[in-house]
Amino acid sequence: xxxxxxxxxxxxxxxxxxxxxxxxxxxxxxxxxxxxxxxxxxxxxxxxxxxxxxxxxxxxxxxxxxxxxxxxxxxxxxxxxxxxxxxxxxxxxxxxxxxxxxxxxxxxxxxxxxxxxxxxxxxxxxxxxxxxxxxxxxxxxxxxxxxxxxxxxxxxxxxxxxxxxxxxxxxxxxxxxxxxxxxxxxxxxxxxxxxxxxxxxxxxxxxxxxxxxxxxxxxxxxxxxxxxxxxxxxxxxxxxxxxxxxxxxxxxxxxxxxxxxxxxxxxxxxxxxxxxxxxxxxxxxxxxxxxxxxxxxxxxxxxxxxxxxxxxxxxxxxxxxxxxxxxxx
Amino acid sequence: xxxxxxxxxxxxxxxxxxxxxxxxxxxxxxxxxxxxxxxxxxxxxxxxxxxxxxxxxxxxxxxxxxxxxxxxxxxxxxxxxxxxxxxxxxxxxxxxxxxxxxxxxxxxxxxxxxxxxxxxxxxxxxxxxxxxxxxxxxxxxxxxxxxxxxxxxxxxxxxxxxxxxxxxxxxxxxxxxxxxxxxxxxxxxxxxxxxxxxxxxxxxxxxxxxxxxxxxxxxxxxxxxxxxxxxxxxxxxxxxxxxxxxxxxxxxxxxxxxxxxxxxxxxxxxxxxxxxxxxx
Numbered sequence: 001x002x003x004x005x006x007x008x009x010x011x012x013x014x015x016x017x018x019x020x021x022x023x024x025x026x027x028x029x030x031x032x033x034x035x036x037x038x039x040x041x042x043x044x045x046x047x048x049x050x051x052x053x054x055x056x057x058x059x060x061x062x063x064x065x066x067x068x069x070x071x072x073x074x075x076x077x078x079x080x081x082x083x084x085x086x087x088x089x090x091x092x093x094x095x096x097x098x099x100x101x102x103x104x105x106x107x108x109x110x111x112x113x114x115x116x117x118x119x120x121x122x123x124x125x126x127x128x129x130x131x132x133x134x135x136x137x138x139x140x141x142x143x144x145x146x147x148x149x150x151x152x153x154x155x156x157x158x159x160x161x162x163x164x165x166x167x168x169x170x171x172x173x174x175x176x177x178x179x180x181x182x183x184x185x186x187x188x189x190x191x192x193x194x195x196x197x198x199x200x201x202x203x204x205x206x207x208x209x210x211x212x213x214x215x216x217x218x219x220x221x222x223x224x225x226x227x228x229x230x231x232x233x234x235x236x237x238x239x240x241x242x243x244x245x246x247x248x249x250x251x252x253x254x255x256x257x258x259x260x261x262x263x264x265x266x267x268x269x270x271x272x273x274x275x276x277x278x279x280x281x282x283x284x285x286x287x288x289x290x291x292x293x294x295x296x297x298x299x300x301x302x303x304x305x306x307x308x309x310x311x312x313x314x315x316x317x318x319x320x321x322x323x324x325x326x327x328x329x
Numbered sequence: 330x331x332x333x334x335x336x337x338x339x340x341x342x343x344x345x346x347x348x349x350x351x352x353x354x355x356x357x358x359x360x361x362x363x364x365x366x367x368x369x370x371x372x373x374x375x376x377x378x379x380x381x382x383x384x385x386x387x388x389x390x391x392x393x394x395x396x397x398x399x400x401x402x403x404x405x406x407x408x409x410x411x412x413x414x415x416x417x418x419x420x421x422x423x424x425x426x427x428x429x430x431x432x433x434x435x436x437x438x439x440x441x442x443x444x445x446x447x448x449x450x451x452x453x454x455x456x457x458x459x460x461x462x463x464x465x466x467x468x469x470x471x472x473x474x475x476x477x478x479x480x481x482x483x484x485x486x487x488x489x490x491x492x493x494x495x496x497x498x499x500x501x502x503x504x505x506x507x508x509x510x511x512x513x514x515x516x517x518x519x520x521x522x523x524x525x526x527x528x529x530x531x532x533x534x535x536x537x538x539x540x541x542x543x544x545x546x547x548x549x550x551x552x553x554x555x556x557x558x559x560x561x562x563x564x565x566x567x568x569x570x571x572x573x574x575x576x577x578x579x580x581x582x583x584x585x586x587x588x589x590x591x592x593x594x595x596x597x598x599x600x601x602x603x604x605x606x607x608x609x
Contacts, residue, residue, distance in 0.1 A: 007468040041428025051477025059454030148579035161371040
């Protein structure tokens with residue numbers, strides 16, 4: 001029990017400090033002429049601001065600085081210019097393979113996830129008996145902890161006695177690969193992770209799409225039916241444009257999530273011959289080898305990739321995302 | 330027409346049943362493995378129904394490592410983290426939803442864009458901060474930050490709920506002389522109960538499953554969480570895991586989130602639906 005006492009006391013003191021900051025801020029703002037409601041608003045969000053400054057803004061700048069230094073937790077960071085980046089891009093044998101693995105994983109898993117969950121939602125979006133039970137079953141994968149899901153798949157993919165190699169045996173024999181060692185072989189690690197990602201079709205994404213589908217006005221379909229539109233035409237010209245904002249959201253969140261894959265990869269534990277994802281590289285360089293500068297550089301490359309791709313997707317939205325008109329309060 | 334329709338329905342039942350079976354197979358396989366004797370795990374072809382079922386695997390796996398201790402550590406983190414997170418995020422969301430102050434929209438935009446920021450970018454400096462305070466190895470890094478409303482998605486969700494409450498209610502309360510905090514307690518909180526429940530379930534799942542945090546900050550075996558304990562239970566890199574025990578622990582670790590989900594299913598889905606639609 002002793003181990004809980006210190007943290008619990010500090011946990012009790014933290015909100016007191018935050019409230020004190022909020023009250024001080026309120027008084028200060030009132031003094032400089034803000035109206036009561038204005039000052040209350042900023043005071044209310046001040047805990048977030050404090051957290052943002054200490055745990056997001058500062059670390060963001062500091063990690064950028066660290067990526068140009070040599071630092072091992074002992075002593076102080078030593079400025080070495082671009083050396084970390086040059087080392088990563090030119091000499092490091094793990095860096096490019098990890099970028100490749102991470103990007104390819106996202107490139108396959110995101111479209112599969114978005115299209116798959118949309119299809120699932122279309123399938124479930126009907127008023128038939130017992131549909132509730134199916135929706136519950138389909139949501140089950142999203143409720144299971146990542147670590148447990150990863151372990152389960154690692155076991156399903158087991159080379160010698162995994163269920164997957166048993167089920168796929170005829171197919172694998174035709175290709176002539178016997179019983180592949182999915183997470184130990186660089187040729188199979190990507191397909192293995194992609195197959196695992198199909199699991200993500202079920203769950204939250206499907207629920208969000210289902211909600212999106214239920215928000216499409218019935219009248220649009222009725223008008224189209226009078227005009228004699230086919231099922232396909234209705235899907236392509238009504239459903240897709242109407243839910244395109246939801247698709248955009250899913251693509252962006254899916255991409256950000258896929259590029260940051262970590263926990264699952266740590267529990268599945270692909271061999272180092274098979275490859276590593278970028279976040280695993282950050283963890284390894286930083287926390288097992290204590291190369292904080294190099295780890296920060298990897299993290300910043302990942303951040304740059306995510307930032308660039310998000311921007312690219314947003315730039316493309318006028319071409320394919322349909323807005324009914326912004327709803328403002 | 331009628332016949333055509335019922336035929337289509339039968340076809341749909343067949344398709345969704347097949348998919349449901351595919352979804353359920355991994356779960357059946359997990360349970361089946363958890364109940365197997367050591368010798369039967371690697372049997373080929375795989376047996377689906379273990380004979381006899383070794384239910385004692387669950388207690389053996391549980392006692393193979395100090396999981397009792399890990400469970401109490403996890404509960405400590407989950408409870409304190411949830412209380413801090415729900416309290417702070419509700420207040421912050423209320424601030425964003427109901428008060429107009431200079432810079433609000435820019436700040437909210439910044440808050441939303443932090444969702445894009447990879448967790449690993451701020452990881453190392455954050456570690457260094459806790460290290461400076463001498464709190465690496467303690468539970469603090471996992472629970473104190475929760476007071477600063479660190480889940481942008483939940484703030485967003487709660488704000489959407491606040492905004493769906495008619496503003497006239499606030500105005501009426503204000504005319505009656507209620508302070509903003511009175512309005513918050515008496516009028517807002519009762520209205521957003523479903524959102525609080527949804528955030529509660531999400532937050533529970535988040536703390537219960539957290540792996541990276543405990544992995545980095547908890548260095549003392551006595552302070553490990555369930556997930557971290559399970560990670561080390563897998564054994565070394567070149568060790569073959571004991572699959573029956575591992576599957577048993579996996580099931581145990583999954584039970585609380587599954588049960589909670591079923592209890593709060595309605596609110597949980599309502600929460601996702603609400604944001605999913607409004608966010609687009």
